[in-house]
Amino acid sequence: MKAWQLIGTNKPLELTEVADPTPGPGEVVLDVTASGLCHSDVSSMTDPGVFASLAKTPITIGHEIAGVVSAVGEGVTGWAIGDRAGVCPTASAATPGKDGPSAGEASPGYGHDGGFAEKYLARAYDLVRVPDGLDIALGAVATDAGMTSYHALVVRGALKKGMKVGIIGLGGLGQIAARVGVLKGAEVHVAEMKKDVWTLAESLGATSTVSDVSEWRGQGFDLIVDYAGFGTTTAGALKAVRYDGTVVQVGMGKTDIGIDTTDLIINHANLLGSVGGTKDDIADLYALMAAGDLTPQITEITFDQIPQGIDDLRDGKVTGRLVARLGS
Known part of the structure; x- marks a missing residue:
C-alpha cells in the first residue's frame, strides 16, 4: 500500500x-x-x-x-x-x-x-x-x-448551561468549541484577530466577537478556553474571568510564556491545561x-x-x- x-x-x-x-x-x-x-x-x-x-x-x-x-x-x-x-x-x-x-x-x-x-x-x-x-x-x-476542543470546554472547563464563555481563536478547534458551547446553552463570545472569519462566529451562534482578548478585561467570564496560546492570550484571559473563574489552556502558539500572577491570585482563578x-x-x-x-x-x-x-x-x-x- x-x-x-x-x-x-x-x-x-x-x-x-x-x-x-x-x-x-x-x-x-x-x-x-x-x-x-x-x-x-x-x-x-x-x-x-x-x-x-x-x-x-x-x-x-x-x-x-x-x-x-x-x-x-x-x-x-x-x-x-x-x-x-x-x-x-x-x-x-x-x-x-x-x-x-x-x-x-x-x-x-x-x-x-x-x-x-x-x-x-x-x-x-x-x-x-x-x-x-x-x-x-x-x-x-x-x-x-473535535475531541480536543470538546474535552477542554466541556470536561476540563466543566461547562454548564447559562455560563458566560470566551473562546480564544476560531481555527479548527475553536470553531468546534464555539458551536458546542452554544448547543449546550452557554453565552459564547469569541476573540479572533482575523476579521474575515467573524461571520463564521456569528453563524455558529456567538453573542459577540472581538479582535483581542484584552477587550474582555473585567467582563466577568465564567470560563475562557484559549485555543491560541500566545502568552498574551493567556494573560488577557486571566484579566477577563470572574472571581474563581476558569481559564483552560489548549493552544501552544508559544510554549514559554511569562504571565503576571497578580490576576491569577487576586481573581482566585483556576488555570488548567488540557490535552x-x-x-x-x-x-x-x-x-x-x-x-x-x-x-x-x-x-x-x-x-x-x-x-x-x-x-x-x-x-x-x-x-x-x-x-x-x-x-x-
Missing part, C-alpha cells in the same frame, strides 16, 4: 510502498477513507519532541483517522468488516492497564504508523462507531480537533454532527496533496480543518 512517511526531522514527507497490515489479536485493519491534517503534524516533522517522541523513522504520520473495517483480528467483538469507525488517538493511553502503552506509544503517527496511508492497523479498543449518514471527513475531524480527550467525547460529537447541529468548516484535499497541505498549515493558509479524503 502507499503511505506518506517522515524519514527524518526537517525533511519532506516521502510517498513509499509499505506492506499491507495484518491484524493480530485485539486489532482491526481500517481502509482509511479520511485523514485529518493538524499543526502537530507540522511539529512532528520539525520538532518531534514537542508532543511526543517519534517511535521510529521512517514513520507514517497522521493521527486523525476514519475508515472502514476491512479485516478483524482474533478476539475482536463488536466490529465487523464494512463497519465505519473513527480512531481515538488517546484511548489506549487513557486506560492503559498494567502493561499498556503510554500516551506517546498509543498515539498514531507518533508511537506507531498513523493515518497518512491507504490502510491503518488499529487497536479495536480505540475505535468509535461513525453513525450512518455522517460524512466520513467529519468522522476524522472529530477524532482529534486530548476520550472516546465518549468523540461519540458525543458524532451525535451532534449526525443530527446536523454541528458542521465544522473543513477544507478537503486528496491523498496526493498531503505534503502541500502540510506546507499550507505551516504557512497559515488553511481555513477551518484540513482533511485528506481517500474514499466515501
Whole structure:
C-alpha cells in the first residue's frame, strides 16, 4: 500500500510502498477513507519532541483517522468488516492497564504508523462507531480537533448551561468549541484577530466577537478556553474571568510564556491545561454532527496533496480543518 512517511526531522514527507497490515489479536485493519491534517503534524516533522517522541523513522504520520473495517483480528467483538469507525488517538493511553502503552506509544503517527496511508492497523479498543449518514471527513475531524476542543470546554472547563464563555481563536478547534458551547446553552463570545472569519462566529451562534482578548478585561467570564496560546492570550484571559473563574489552556502558539500572577491570585482563578480527550467525547460529537447541529468548516484535499497541505498549515493558509479524503 502507499503511505506518506517522515524519514527524518526537517525533511519532506516521502510517498513509499509499505506492506499491507495484518491484524493480530485485539486489532482491526481500517481502509482509511479520511485523514485529518493538524499543526502537530507540522511539529512532528520539525520538532518531534514537542508532543511526543517519534517511535521510529521512517514513520507514517497522521493521527486523525476514519475508515472502514476491512479485516478483524482474533478476539475482536463488536466490529465487523464494512463497519465505519473513527480512531481515538488517546484511548489506549487513557486506560492503559498494567502493561499498556503510554500516551506517546498509543498515539498514531507518533508511537506507531498513523493515518497518512491507504490502510491503518488499529487497536479495536480505540475505535468509535461513525453513525450512518455522517460524512466520513467529519468522522476524522472529530477524532482529534473535535475531541480536543470538546474535552477542554466541556470536561476540563466543566461547562454548564447559562455560563458566560470566551473562546480564544476560531481555527479548527475553536470553531468546534464555539458551536458546542452554544448547543449546550452557554453565552459564547469569541476573540479572533482575523476579521474575515467573524461571520463564521456569528453563524455558529456567538453573542459577540472581538479582535483581542484584552477587550474582555473585567467582563466577568465564567470560563475562557484559549485555543491560541500566545502568552498574551493567556494573560488577557486571566484579566477577563470572574472571581474563581476558569481559564483552560489548549493552544501552544508559544510554549514559554511569562504571565503576571497578580490576576491569577487576586481573581482566585483556576488555570488548567488540557490535552486530548476520550472516546465518549468523540461519540458525543458524532451525535451532534449526525443530527446536523454541528458542521465544522473543513477544507478537503486528496491523498496526493498531503505534503502541500502540510506546507499550507505551516504557512497559515488553511481555513477551518484540513482533511485528506481517500474514499466515501
